[in-house]
Amino acid sequence: MGGVAAAVARARAAAPGWARTPLDQRIALCRAFKAAVDAEADAFARLIARETGKPLWETRTEVASVAAKVEISIQAQAERAGEKGGEAGGVKQLLRHKPHGVLAVLGPYNFPAHLPNGHIVPALLAGNVIVFKPSEQTPAVAEMMASLWAKAGLPEGVLNLVHGGGDVGRELAGAEIDGLLFTGSAHVGAALARQFAETPHRILALEMGGNNPLVAWDVDDIDAAAATVVQSAFLSAGQRCTNARRLILKDGDDRLVEAVLALADRLIVGGPFDEPQPFMGPVISNAAADRLERGWAQLQAAGGKLLRPLLRVAADRPFLSPAVIDMSGHAPSDDELFGPVLQIVRVPDWDAAIAAANATRFGLAAGLIGGDAARFDDFWARSRAGIVNWNRPTNGASSAAPFGGIGASGNHRPSAYYAADYCAFPVATLATDTLAGSITTGLRS
Known part of the structure; x- marks a missing residue:
């Protein structure tokens, strides 16, 4: 050309x-x-x-x-x-x-x-x-x-x-x-x-892109919430700019985390034409996988508690397992870890959840799972993002709507x-x- x-x-x-x-x-x-x-x-x-x-x-x-x-x-x-x-x-x-x-x-x-x-x-x-x-x-x-x-x-x-x-x-x-x-x-x-x-x-x-928060609050249907979290975090092997990178939830509420881990353990990682079809393929290259592994190591060094490791499913190939790390009490990363990595952040109350959601230089997508209409209205008003969803995955944007964010997004x-x-x-x-x-x-x- x-x-x-x-x-x-x-x-x-x-x-x-x-x-x-x-x-x-x-x-x-x-x-x-x-x-x-x-x-x-x-x-x-x-x-x-x-x-x-x-x-x-x-x-x-x-x-x-x-x-x-x-x-x-x-x-x-x-x-x-x-x-x-x-x-x-x-x-x-x-x-x-x-x-x-x-x-x-x-x-x-x-x-x-x-x-x-x-x-x-x-x-x-x-x-x-x-x-x-x-x-x-x-x-x-x-x-x-x-x-x-x-x-x-x-x-x-x-x-x-x-x-x-x-x-x-x-x-x-x-x-x-x-x-x-x-x-x-x-x-x-x-x-x-x-x-x-x-x-x-x-x-x-x-x-x-973004470092998108997903807040879970007063959730009734744990299985539906876990499916929404997993889709938000791991769809496209975490390579969507709207993927949820941080799950924010109330201290002491472990039911959702346990359900997310159980569902993540069942996700199939494989090639594009495998049967049965995988949920996740590889990240784009070995270089991208190497960057993610370095970012994962930094989260652990910052004090994160490993819940599910980031593993190379196939040696010398960019197939990665879905990874979950609890960063509660430590500074979560504000880099866009463009892959299947979910950080858990536990907070004491609703105001702290809003503050944690907004603790990013990005502002593309944010989501709330659970709560009622009044809770979502407050979340919508106080969140800093161009896409704000309720009881839907963060990565479910419509082409019939505007798409974009604020800050570094x-x-x-x-x-x-x-x-x-x-x-x-x-x-x-x-x-x-x-x-x-x-x-x-x-x-x-």
């Missing part, structure tokens, strides 16, 4: 024609992409499974999300970035939106199709052209996405693919682009913010349904059919 400069040049050359393409034609092309995804759904899911190691059942849900994003984005485009007009005193008042131009998309490895697709579809609908750099861990998924767009009839140069590691990402971020849409770690997001500090005219949308540009907001800029217009104007005061006679 060529280097960054060549890809940006191709995109820049294609930008005027794509911006002038009528919206109904852009919509039709996006729907043709959806049809192409549906037609290749099984092959697409198998490719994601091979490249990421995620179980096939999970990658099938990812492909379904890629297809579903099209209609959701069309609706969001109309609602949040469409055309509005009126008239007052014979003057037309119009609100319309324009594309930024050339947008870079940096994609992550955990959802290598769904998450970059969540930027690409609304950006194309708005009339932007794209330079997409996927994670170096998942290049084949990106190639298939590009081929599906080509099958849909997307004009040449509108979607451009570049491959490489962090050096290529930095080069793309510094190229002559009009904005960058990023999903990934807080460390990389902060570096991008520094890189963009002297270019405030360029849009920068950051979604950077983002820069106030939520994606999903609100991606339309950062993919176009509003243009306000006052207009009359004929020129009419006069100055009647402040003139010499």
Whole structure:
């Protein structure tokens, strides 16, 4: 596909024609992409499974999300970035939106199709052209996405693919682009913010993960609560930015912890095509597993009480067991341990639970299990997160809602349904059919 400069040049050359393409034609092309995804759904899911190691059942849900994003984005485009007009005193008042131009998309490895697709579809609908750099861990998924767009009839140069590691990402971020849409770690997001500090005219949308709390309080159904905790903590081998990293509960309430441990012991860890299908696949690489093992060792060194160890299920391979450690009375980690590690934090009362939940520089997701509506209303009001759930897993976000967080989790540009907001800029217009104007005061006679 060529280097960054060549890809940006191709995109820049294609930008005027794509911006002038009528919206109904852009919509039709996006729907043709959806049809192409549906037609290749099984092959697409198998490719994601091979490249990421995620179980096939999970990658099938990812492909379904890629297809579903099209209609959701069309609706969001109309609602949040469409055309509005009126008239007052014979003057037309119009609100319309324009594309930024050339947008870079940096994609992550955990959802290598769904998450970059969540930027690409609304950006194309708005009339932007794209330079997409996927994670170096998942290049084949990106190639298939590009081929599906080509099958849909997307004009040449509108979607451009570049491959490489962090050096290529930095080069793309510094190229002559009009904005960058990023999903990934807080460390990389902060570096991008520094890189963009002297270019405030360029849009920068950051979604950077979290250290998400799940509070359990006055729980009646222990088994249902344990299932919610386990899904929140260990789905996708803990490689979702909305995974619960900390379970906060009242001192002396051990029933839920015991139920979580018992259920975690039953989780199958295995390859993507194993039968029966595993609950968890591997983390993305041995390097990622090594980082998690170092983080786990730091938790133990800080005084954590081991409840379930973090084990390499297969030697020299990145299959990890679900791990649980009790950090009560010690400082839990505020790093995003991006894997199957759950920290237990016991507190004496409700105010302490709220304080513990908010004791993080992140602010993506938070959840409450148990309690009543009044308890949840208080939790919602006092929690610091962009996604706040009740009696649901922390990682059950809807594509029909905004997705993003505060603090180190983002820069106030939520994606999903609100991606339309950062993919176009509003243009306000006052207009009359004929020129009419006069100055009647402040003139010499």
